[in-house]
Amino acid sequence: MSNFEFLSSEWPEVFSECSLAESYLAKDPRSACIYGRRVAEMVVQYLYEVAGISASYTDDLAARVNHPEFKRLTGHAITYRLNAIRKVGNSAAHGLTSVSTETAAQVLRDLFNVVKWAMYNYSSQPELVPLTAEFDVKKAASRAPLSKAEVSALLQKFEEQDAANAAALSAKDDAIAKRDAELEQLRAQIAAAQAANTTLPEPGITEAETRVYIDAYLKESGWALDSARDREFEVTGMPNNQGLGYVDYVLWGADGLPLAVVEAKRTSRSPQEGQQQAKLYADCLEQMYGRRPVIYYSNGYETWLWDDGSGYPPRDVAGFARADELELMVSRRSSRLALANVEIDGEIVERPYQHRAIRAVGDAFERKQREALLVMATGAGKTRTVVALVDQLLKANWAKRILFLADRIELVKQGGNAFKAFLPHEVTVNLQSERNSNGRVYVATYPTMMNLMNEVGDDGQRRFGPGYFDLVVIDEAHRSVYAKYGAIFDYFDSLLLGLTATPKDEVDHNTYRLFNLEDGVPTDAYSLDEAVADGYLVPPRSVSVGTNFLRSGIRYDELSEDEQDQWDSLEWGEGGTPTEVGAAEINQFLFNEDTVDKVLATLMTEGYKVASGDRIGKSIIFAKNQEHAEFIEKRFNANWPEFGGELARVITYQASYVSTLIDKFKQPDQAPHIAISVDMLDTGIDVPEVLNLVFFKPVRSKSKFWQMIGRGTRLCKDVFGPGQDKKDFFVFDFCGNLEYFSQDLPGSQGSIQKPLSQRLIEARASLLGALDAMEMTGDQAMADLRNDTAATLREFVRGMNTENVVVRPHLRAWEALKDDSGWLRFGDAQLQHIQELSGLPSERVDDDEDAKRFDMLILTRQLSQLNSDERLADKVRLTVQRIAQNLLTKTNIPAVAERAELLEAVAGDEWWIDVTLPMLEFARKRIRGLLKFADKNSKTAVYTDFEDAFSDRTEIDLPGITPGTNFERFKQKAEAYLREHQDNMSLVKLRRGKELTQSDLDELSRMLEASGAAQQDIAQAQENAGSLGRFIRSLVGLDRLAVQEQFSDLLGRTSFGVNQIRFIELIVDELTRNGSMEPARLYESPFIDYAASGPNDLFEAQDVRAIVDLVVKVNESAEVAA
DSSP, X not given: OOTXXXXXXXXXXXXXXXXXXXXXXXXXXXXXXXXXXXXXHHHHHHHHHHHTOOOXXXXXXXXXXXXXXXXXXXXXXXXXXXXXXXXXXXXXXXXXXXXXXXXXXXXXXXXXXXXXXXXHHHSSOGGGSOTTOOOOHHHHHTSOOOOHHHHHHHHHHHHHHHHHHXXXXXXXXXXXXXXXXXXXXXXXXXXXXXXXXXTSOOOOOOHHHHHHHHHHHHHHTTOOOOSGGGEXXXXXXXXXXXXXXXXXXXXXXXXXXXXXXXXXXXXXXXXXXXHHHHHHHHHHXXXXXXXXXXXXXXXXXXXXXXXXXXXXXXXXXXXXXXXXXXXXXXHHHHHOOOXXXXXXXXXXXXXXXXXXXXXXXXXXXXXXXXXXXXXEOTTSOHHHHHHHHHHHHHHTTSXXXXXXXXXXXXXXXXXXXXXXXXXXXXOEXXXXXXXXXXXXXXXXXXXXXXXXXXXXXXXXXXXXXXXXXXXXXXXXXXXXXXXXXXXXXXXXXXXXXXXXXXXXXXXXXXXXXXXXXXXXXXXXXXXXXXXXXXXXBOOEEEEEOOBHHHHHOEEGGGSOHHXXXXXXXXXXOTTOOOSEEOGGGBTTTEEEHHHHHHHHHHHHHHSOXXXXXXXXXXXXXXXXXXXXXXXXXXXXXXXXXXXXXOSEEEESTTSTTHHHHHHHHHSTTSSOOEEEESSTXXXXXXXXXXXXXXXXXXXXXXXXXXXXXGGGOBOOTXXXXXXXXXXXXXXXXXXXXXXXXXXXXXXXXXXXXXXXXXXXXXXXXHHHHHHHTSOOTTOXXXXXXXXXXXXXXXXXXXXXXXXXXXXXXXXXXXXXXXXXXXXXXXOHHHHHHHHHHTTXXXXXXXXXXXXXXXXXXXXXXXXXXXXXXXXXXXXXHHHHHHHHXXXXXXXXXXXXXXXXXXXXXXXXXXXXXXXXXXHHHHHHXXXXXXXXXXXXXXXXXXXXXXXXXXXXXXXXOBTTBOTTOOHHHHHHHHHHHHHHTTTOHHHHHXXXXXXXXXXXXXXXXXXXXXXXXXXXXXXXXXXXXXXXXXXXXXXXXOOXXXXXXXXXXXHTOTTOOHHHHHHHHHHHHHHHHHSOOOGGGGGSTXXXXXXXXXXXXXXXXXXXXXXXXXXXXXXXXXSBOO
């Protein structure tokens, strides 16, 4: 009996061909594959007809199988099988390669599953399908083949039949009509059978089905799987009665030794169920061959890699490594050097903190952590640190290929140049311009890498597979990068290093989670404060200049009469003449000449100058938007025409040939010398010569603010002339940013808003869920709304390309929703699936932005109506009415005139009384396409020349940064001076805890001045410590004998045990070393290391009070007696 017997009554012709195919399996595998391909053609043709799929661009099998609509019908597994049958059949027919029995058997397995699926879903007798059966090779081998003459005659007969049918169909319209009628009848029979088939279980995806996915992923990585030992490989030493096992897949090295095992589990089961079985297989292979293979286990949706031979725990991966990548993985177990023993190249990095950072990352990697995060202030040399780390990893055989990612082309270029300069012996490839080159270090933007990840060559292999890179570096790692491009980091199975200049306490929680780190604890950190204190960066001189208009806006009644006349004569647009313009709208649509002129005058007169004071130093003006930037440039040229339009230039994303402008700005003696930027120069551009920053826009993100400050922090030798180095730089702020951040407020992280298309999908899913929770019996309009919403979501899901690496990790959710059955009832499980898929790419996404915004508006109204949110519902009503009223002014456009009656109704109030959800849907469908004709809600640009009042400039100290001062060095100098003068009587009294007078404090202050400290240093020291005496004690400490004398009574008590005495000695040590201590320190380490709850664990209450009183007494001895 044939494996395909179930086809005989419903599809006798298909059964005949399948029987022929299996009959040739043993004696003529090539013919078996040819017949298998013919069956695939027949099934595909049948499905096109019964499903009503429009013909593909060409009629060959490849085009039909890969037609998007057909792929949505069949799904990933069936499409893959059909392509596999097609490719092997083609090769067999043309005699390109030999065909083994194993290959033919795999073709027949695929064919068996294809016809099972097709008959179950698209026949009038689905109950005949043996859902749980698998293809039986032994049964097929027992079938007797036809003779070669019979085969030739049969092939000739099929060809003649095909030709006759084609001629008849092309010649006779009545034949076509008859065929259409037969198809309609067949479709009706199938629909009736499928409707009656609801009690039958859907065919589950077996372990064999799972292997379809695994086969595809392995072949993408170059594994041909064309040898018998690649599958079901027998191993000995298994802990069972027979001592045997059969490994689903073994991936072999060129040396004939195993590189990896793959254990397959059916998709309905967790891949972790195969972990121990795969480990036992690895144990057996290691015993048999002397090399431990890498372990994979997969259910087709999820794949896990376990390199226990290297000591790593299991990890989720996006696919399989290539042969050369697995060879490296295995060889590194013995060849990889300990990073702690590999020298760091001092020619690349010479600063101690850079060495510390590299060692910290190395230590994390040695401890089997695969992620690390470095927080380093802008200008502290993050890129050079990475280059030195890469150099170390290459030398130690930890890495072969590295990927460096940044969000802008200019930053990619900078990173690439750094690698080329410091690692000239390694090939660096810029994937923006050298996409087909090979090297060690690859640099790219995130979008470029997203595209390259999905490229598949003619051989069906991905160039950049999951194991291609050993290290991925993320420049400026923050949550918005992960939100947009997280698929990259999930796809590549590599070590991951993030770089950021955002202060460690401001790094987002999700960023720390990406790197598997505790919040606030990066792998290593080097702050701006530390860099300034160490002399590696320069501090800002922050100057705030108040301006009435930028702080408070412009009020009509506060203008002069002439200015009011100018106000009245301006073209304000459709909104009419306002009575005021708020501060937020200044430089948004209203641009005032006097404000810009005064800002520019401040920069040109008070900013740092070079060339012996003849030219303004390199400066960046941070503008609000493109129009604002262009207006600033226009006003500069009007005020300083002698520079010929070259000195100040707009450098934004919209500027033509902007990279040439940036290159010139980086040259010290070339114009432009003033860059007017909108976002482009806020981050990442290295120009050490920058001496002036102008904040002409408000900023509320703390991380962005410090990035912008970082544009000026770099050292620059001889910038003012020989021997005149850069000591600091000016920050001129006209928008209140310095006051805001000087308060050390937390700042605004902003929000990562989901794309509109994703929000639409999620809103529709919420609507569908709400509708399914309602009772809609007999309400056809509501049922239609429900079905239309489900159909829209279903088409979105079906429009996904399952070969896309972004989609691939979500195949489980996709499989659950791709068929009609997934939408019969929309519950919590379906909602979870669609939410998982909502942000993924799909062919079924509308590009009409205006129409989508209107969709979102109506969906919001529908949901608010269902949720009884009257306030939101009314707000949406007013917005929709305004849109309809605006469109009614466009009835000269035929498309709008055609909908005028509906628009009039929607614009009025009566239509909205008891409006139903189907009414809203009807209006949405008919109005959405008209939104492109509506007036956009943008304001007309207004240019004014009102006199703006500027307040006096004020220097503001940013937290932790004192302009022009290095506080740590001041402390070092002061301590050295005081220790040289320890015989000074006032200092002796302070150190011995004796009573001080005001004269003593005056003398101590004089000593600090003599050490070279400025008054502002002394004032800051006094403020930080609480008093001058306590500050000086923190430098020189207390005399130990004097402290012991204070505690002599307590120490002399014979009732105290050893632990109590040691506790008091700890207090003496602390006071001697630091000069003072807060009583609260008694409840911190090291004291709680001896007593978990502090002194209360060791002493009676009265003794605790006595200890605290003594500590307070010693502290107060640093003050003048009252």
